[in-house]
Amino acid sequence: MKASEAVLAFDCATAATVVGLSIGGELVCDLADRPSDGERPRHAQRLLMLCEEALAEASIDWGQLGRIGVGVGPGTFTGLRIGVATAQGLSQASGLPLVAVSTLEALALPARAADPLARVAAVVDARRGEAFVAGWAPSGEQVVADQSCVPARLAAALAAKAGPSLAVGDGALIFRKELEIGAITVPDDDSPLHLLSGGALCELAAVGDPVGLELLVPNYVRRPDAEISVQRSRKIE
Amino acid sequence: MNAAILAIETSCDDSCAAVLAGDGSILSNVIASQGIHDSYGGVVPELAARHHLTLLTPTITAALDQANLTLGEIERVAVTQGPGLIGALLVGVGQAKAIAAARAIPLVAVDHLQGHVAANFISPDPFEPPFVCLIASGGHTLLARVDDHSSFSVLGETLDDAAGEAFDKGARMLGLGFPGGPAVEALAATGDPEAFDFPTARNVKGCDFSFSGVKTALLYAIRDLGEAQTEARRADLAASYQRAIVEALIGRLTRALDASGLDRAAIGGGVAANGPLRQRVAALGVSSHIPALNLCTDNAAMIASAARFLPDCSSQAALELDAYPSGGQR
Ligand SMILES: [Zn+2]
Numbered sequence: 321m322k323a324s325e326a327v328l329a330f331d332c333a334t335a336a337t338v339v340g341l342s343i344g345g346e347l348v349c350d351l352a353d354r355p356s357d358g359e360r361p362r363h364a365q366r367l368l369m370l371c372e373e374a375l376a377e378a379s380i381d382w383g384q385l386g387r388i389g390v391g392v393g394p395g396t397f398t399g400l401r402i403g404v405a406t407a408q409g410l411s412q413a414s415g416l417p418l419v420a421v422s423t424l425e426a427l428a429l430p431a432r433a434a435d436p437l438a439r440v441a442a443v444v445d446a447r448r449g450e451a452f453v454a455g456w457a458p459s460g461e462q463v464v465a466d467q468s469c470v471p472a473r474l475a476a477a478l479a480a481k482a483g484p485s486l487a488v489g490d491g492a493l494i495f496r497k498e499l500e501i502g503a504i505t506v507p508d509d510d511s512p513l514h515l516l517s518g519g520a521l522c523e524l525a526a527v528g529d530p531v532g533l534e535l536l537v538p539n540y541v542r543r544p545d546a547e548i549s550v551q552r553s554r555k556i557e
Numbered sequence: 558m559n560a561a562i563l564a565i566e567t568s569c570d571d572s573c574a575a576v577l578a579g580d581g582s583i584l585s586n587v588i589a590s591q592g593i594h595d596s597y598g599g600v601v602p603e604l605a606a607r608h609h610l611t612l613l614t615p616t617i618t619a620a621l622d623q624a625n626l627t628l629g630e631i632e633r634v635a636v637t638q639g640p641g642l643i644g645a646l647l648v649g650v651g652q653a654k655a656i657a658a659a660r661a662i663p664l665v666a667v668d669h670l671q672g673h674v675a676a677n678f679i680s681p682d683p684f685e686p687p688f689v690c691l692i693a694s695g696g697h698t699l700l701a702r703v704d705d706h707s708s709f710s711v712l713g714e715t716l717d718d719a720a721g722e723a724f725d726k727g728a729r730m731l732g733l734g735f736p737g738g739p740a741v742e743a744l745a746a747t748g749d750p751e752a753f754d755f756p757t758a759r760n761v762k763g764c765d766f767s768f769s770g771v772k773t774a775l776l777y778a779i780r781d782l783g784e785a786q787t788e789a790r791r792a793d794l795a796a797s798y799q800r801a802i803v804e805a806l807i808g809r810l811t812r813a814l815d816a817s818g819l820d821r822a823a824i825g826g827g828v829a830a831n832g833p834l835r836q837r838v839a840a841l842g843v844s845s846h847i848p849a850l851n852l853c854t855d856n857a858a859m860i861a862s863a864a865r866f867l868p869d870c871s872s873q874a875a876l877e878l879d880a881y882p883s884g885g886q887r
Contacts, residue, residue, distance in 0.1 A: 369877060371658075534615055537611060544603040545603065
């Protein structure tokens with residue numbers, strides 16, 4: 321990408337609606353709508369509002385953007401699709417290149433920057449008592465692949481790969497006990513390291529390779545329940 | 558070619574996009590059927606939503622190509638806001654909002670049922686209000702009084718299953734595939750519609766519908782006949798079952814015409830593609846309008862048609878637009 325390029329990046333894979341805008345690698349705007357406990361996510365209502373707010377703050381319009389980045393999860397299916405559908409529409413209407421950003425990688429980025437020697441896991445609440453998880457070595461190599469995992473297996477899944485020593489994200493807070501038993505450090509509940517940031521999204525979007533509009537698909541990790549139950553019943557037959 | 562409208566419809570399992578000219582004539586009407594739900598015997602919401610996300614963009618591109626227009630020549634974007642499967646709707650709403658925002662053109666939010674009514678407004682043979690509209694599909698069965706181009710009032714609706722659901726369930730009992738409507742109609746073609754006297758819910762008051770009785774009657778008939786006889790008389794069962802559903806629909810439509818004092822009737826929805834129903838509506842003896850088959854089943858041209866008579870969202874409302882699910886507020 322060009323050094324002066326403006327990047328708009330957003331993510332709806334977690335309960336938060338997160339939008340960042342950077343110009344030439346400099347973060348200009350970092351916005352988020354974070355529902356409090358018990359509140360429903362507001363991706364559909366807030367995403368484009370925050371995008372327009374970011375553009376206004378940077379005093380540019382859609383035509384002056386260089387690329388769009390979108391979080392492709394893993395995360396909640398509906399949120400993921402709102403983000404991806406919005407990115408597809410924006411790109412189709414503007415011709416802007418589209419970059420898929422891993423939600424977990426963006427979540428882990430600030431923690432990796434804060435402690436370059438730490439092996440960092442990003443853990444996102446996957447509902448149904450599970451977490452979406454991935455982990456990175458200090459070298460930047462992803463050592464734990466994106467997966468969904470029950471809490472009892474969480475520490476083992478991370479440890480098995482000589483894995484992460486530090487876990488961040490809303491899932492790390494929910495499953496703090498399970499992680500700490502496995503000798504994985506979880507920062508304080510109010511640490512900003514647990515929050516997905518627009519800055520991290522922009523950083524990854526700026527260096528990612530653009531993908532074709534029709535090839536942009538969420539990283540669901542989980543298959544739909546219907547497919548799973550059909551496969552199970554076929555196995556029984 | 559002024560005021561061309563791009564419309565998007567993703568309320569169920571078809572990814573639809575269409576372009577309508579300002580005069581209400583169709584420039585393109587593209588429907589990408591997912592064809593993945595049949596083996597599940599019904600639409601699986603999560604699968605539908607996933608497929609919309611991969612099918613909708615190429616469907617929009619195809620609609621623009623066939624209309625020989627670019628997005629730059631589109632002046633308004635219309636989208637189905639609800640009712641329907643929420644995850645499916647949100648894909649269409651998300652894309653429509655984004656296109657409108659990035660191009661700085663107005664967005665129009667359309668109710669899916671208003672879309673079925675508005676299929677009757679499409680050129681070259683628009684049907685003018687006032688009229689009574691029967692909307693029957695897998696998700697809805699209702700009678701609408703249509704006094705103007707932008708709204709309708711509900712005269713009656715189903716108390717239990719939708720007519721399309723009744724077809725689906727009957728088809729399953731007869732060992733036919735999903736969707737049930739076309740399968741039952743095909744099998745019924747060689748059967749005797751008078752062979753079995755299935756009920757048409759005549760006792761349900763007013764203009765409301767009920768299909769639980771006919772469903773139970775078919776179940777009992779199959780049980781009483783036994784396996785061999787049922788197999789031998791499947792066509793008769795299908796024909797009689799179809800006749801009962803069609804007569805239930807026609808009976809209520811007639812009641813609605815009487816009650817409203819109107820002598821104009823129109824239809825819409827997937828069940829309105831049923832041949833015998835179309836013949837019965839045409840023979841009602843009132844002025845009637847029967848949209849082409851591909852305008853009865855879900856499509857985006859009908860959404861664009863509805864949008865022609867609806868106001869633009871304010872720019873704030875366009876950015877904040879959310880979908881509403883089945884049973885949501887119109
Ligand atoms: Zn419909």
